[in-house]
Amino acid sequence: MSTSSMAARHHVTTASHGVDLAHARWRKSSYSGGANDCVEVAELGERAAVRDSKDVSRGPLLFPKATMRALIGGIASGTFGGCQG
Numbered sequence: 001m002s003t004s005s006m007a008a009r010h011h012v013t014t015a016s017h018g019v020d021l022a023h024a025r026w027r028k029s030s031y032s033g034g035a036n037d038c039v040e041v042a043e044l045g046e047r048a049a050v051r052d053s054k055d056v057s058r059g060p061l062l063f064p065k066a067t068m069r070a071l072i073g074g075i076a077s078g079t080f081g082g083c084q085g
Contacts, residue, residue, distance in 0.1 A: 048063050
């Protein structure tokens, strides 16, 4: 795991840290099939929020947008293995 990947882990926070989610516009993957069994994402200024659509009461995780782009890029390129769409 690269140093930047290790550092990125420390930038993840939960929404309970004073982030206003009242106006978050949650989006679900087009691959979810309407079964309500996937994750939802919302853009929140400089952050991206991710939550479990089955249990939204658990609250979302927050990532800096750059970290989210790196995660999605890694998944799309197969870097994380087994998660290619």
